[in-house]
Amino acid sequence: MTAVYRLLDASGNRAREGLRVIEDAVRMVRNDGWFSRELKELRHRLTTALRMLPEEALLASRDTPNDVGTHITIMSETMRGSANDVIAAAFKRLQESLRSLEEYGKIINGYFASRIEAIRYQSYTLEKAVRIGQFSQTTLEGRVLYLLLTEKLCHRPVGQTLREALRAGVGIVQIREKSMSDRRLLDHTRLVLDLAHEYDALVIMNDRPDLATLTQADGIHVGQDELTIAQVRQIAGPRPLVGVSTHSLQQAEAAVIEGASYIGVGPTFPTTTKEFVEYAGLEYVREVAREIDLPAYAIGGITTENAAEVVAAGATRLAVSSAICSAKEPYDAANQLLEILNGG
CATH class of the missing domain: 3.20.20.70 (Aldolase class I)
Structure with missing residues (x-):
C-alpha cells in the first residue's frame, strides 16, 4: 500500500502545481478576474478532496531522492515559447495527474475517486474556455x-x-x-x-x-x-x-x-x-x-x-x-x- 500512497502523493503535488501555474498566468498575464476566481475555486475543491487521504501516510511514503523519474527529462520539457505554451502544458499536467489520482484513489477510497473525477471534468471545461480565449486574442x-x-x-x-x-x-x-x-x-x-x-x-x-x-x-x-x-x-x-x-x-x-x-x-x-x-x-x-x-x-x-x-x-x-x-x-x-x- 506504501507504493499506492507514494503515487497519490506525487500525483496530488503535480495537480496542485499545474493548477497554480494556470491560475498565476490567468491572474498575472491575462488579468482575468472571473477566470482567476473559477480556478481558485477549482483549487479549493482539489485541496478539500486531497484532505480525504491520510496526510501521514502520504508523507511517510514520499521518497523524492530515490524517485527514478526525477532524473528523466526530455528536451520539450525544458523549453516554452510563450505564456500560452506554459498554460497548455500545465493543463495537461493537471489532467494527467487527476487521472492518476482518480484511478489509484479507487484502491483507497471510492468516494475520493469520484470527487477527483468531477474535478477532472471541470478542468476540461475550463481548459476549453481558457485556450479558446488564447486563440481568439491571437486571431482578433x-x-x-x-x-x-x-x-x-x-x-x-x-x-x-x-x-x-x-x-x-x-x-x-x-x-x-x-x-x-x-x-x-x-x-x-x-x-x-x-x-x-x-x-x-x-x-x-x-x-x-x-x-x-x-x-x-x-x-x-x-x-x-x-x-x-x-x-x-x-x-x-x-x-x-x-x-x-x-x-x-x-x-x-x-x-x-x-x-x-x-x-x-x-x-x-x-x-x-x-x-x-x-x-x-x-x-x-x-x-x-x-x-x-x-x-x-x-x-x-x-x-x-x-x-x-x-x-x-x-x-x-x-x-x-x-x-x-x-x-x-x-x-x-x-x-x-x-x-x-x-x-x-
Missing part, C-alpha cells in the same frame, strides 16, 4: 473596430461603403441582413468576403451557420435567443469564430465557459437598429473590462460623438453599424472611431 489582435453591415442603412452603395470602411481599418465585418432572400444573401456574402479579404478583414455571418458554412465565412454571431454555441458548432464545425451578444455579466461569463470566440457587450446606448427594453449601459462595459479577458466589443448606439465615453469606461474594441453605414463619408467615420480607440 488589432481588429478593434467591427462593422455590422446592413445595406438599407448605407448612405452610399453598400460596396462603396464597405470598401471605404475597410480602407480606413475596419477589421471585422458582420453581415446583418434580416430581410434578404437566402439566394441573394448567399451572393451578397460572397461579394463581401471577396472585398473584405482583400483588406485582410474577417467576415462574420449573423445567425446563419448554414450560409456561413456554404460561403466559408470566418465566423457566426448569435444572440441570446438564437442558436447556442454548441448548436452552431454542430452545423459549422470547429473552424469558424463564434461570437455571442451579451447584456449582463452573467451572460458574458456563460458565453466564455461555453467557448465563445468573442462577445458583444451592450447595448451601451439606445440604438436605431434594434429595440431593447433596457440598456446595459456604460456600467456593463466597465464590468466586462474588469472581469473578462475574452475579446469584447462594446455595441449599441455608439457614434463618433459618444465613442470616447465608451473607451473611457474601459472598452478597447467597438462594434458599430449606423455610425459608419449611414455616414456621408464612411472612411472618415471609421478613421475617427479608430483614432478614439487608439487614444487620439
